[in-house]
Amino acid sequence: MTDTGLQDGSARRDRRGFTDTGSLLYVKWRDAINRLSSLGRHSRLKIAVIAVFAAAFWTVVFAVFAEGFRFMQAFGDFAPTLTEYLMSIFFFSLSLLLIFSNGIISYFSLFKSEETGYLMTLPVRNSNIFLYKLSESLVFSSWAFLFLGTPLLAAYGMRHHVQWHFYVLGLVYYLLFLLIPAGLGAMAAMVIARYIPRTRKAVLWF
Numbered sequence: 098m099t100d101t102g103l104q105d106g107s108a109r110r111d112r113r114g115f116t117d118t119g120s121l122l123y124v125k126w127r128d129a130i131n132r133l134s135s136l137g138r139h140s141r142l143k144i145a146v147i148a149v150f151a152a153a154f155w156t157v158v159f160a161v162f163a164e165g166f167r168f169m170q171a172f173g174d175f176a177p178t179l180t181e182y183l184m185s186i187f188f189f190s191l192s193l194l195l196i197f198s199n200g201i202i203s204y205f206s207l208f209k210s211e212e213t214g215y216l217m218t219l220p221v222r223n224s225n226i227f228l229y230k231l232s233e234s235l236v237f238s239s240w241a242f243l244f245l246g247t248p249l250l251a252a253y254g255m256r257h258h259v260q261w262h263f264y265v266l267g268l269v270y271y272l273l274f275l276l277i278p279a280g281l282g283a284m285a286a287m288v289i290a291r292y293i294p295r296t297r298k299a300v301l302w303f
Contacts, residue, residue: 117221121229155248162252170256187249191242192278199282200289202234207283208290227283235279246271 169176169183207213207230216226250267253259 117225118228118232121216121221121225122232125229125233151244155244158245159248159252162249163255166252166256188274191245195238195242195275195278196282196285198238199234199279200285201282202238203230203283204286204289206230206234207286231279231283234283235275238282239275239279242275243271 166180169179172179207227213226213230216229217223247268250264250271254263254267
């Protein structure tokens with residue numbers, strides 16, 4: 098009977114933790130929607146200019162990747178191996194950049210943000226605050242990866258004449274892949290905050 102009570106209490110705490118994190122993310126989502134709505138009312142020309150330049154940049158990147166895949170097809174039987182190596186180098190390089198950016202954003206978001214101090218005063222577990230801030234850093238640091246990854250995915254699919262489910266699975270892979278550098282960056286931020294002395298001279302030396 099006691100074990101059953103403990104299990105029920107643990108399940109309730111887990112559900113509450115999930116609800117707390119979801120509530121924090123929902124508040125952030127509503128705030129972002131309100132900001133975008135306000136921006137749309139006052140700066141439509143700015144939004145149009147940004148959208149045009151973003152579409153033009155995406156098209157140029159797509160054309161570059163498509164031309165690169167076309168060029169590699171000229172190597173015949175060696176083309177699949179070359180494509181595999183270049184894709185590995187591309188994702189490895191982006192992973193390092195994402196770990197670095199996630200680490201910086203997570204550090205300032207967790208230890209230098211006034212919002213974090215405010216959330217610590219609420220009846221919310223620290224682990225839920227960490228998950229909330231991790232999700233925030235994931236969005237801020239990883240949108241550029243998706244902006245570069247989608248034209249790569251589209252160019253690869255066009256050159257190799259893949260079926261439609263390749264794009265769906267590719268997007269799922271991208272989203273899951275982003276969790277790895279986000280987690281590593283957050284871990285690096287926690288290690289730096291724990292072991293690096295909080296003095297300007299020590300930080301500059303580091």
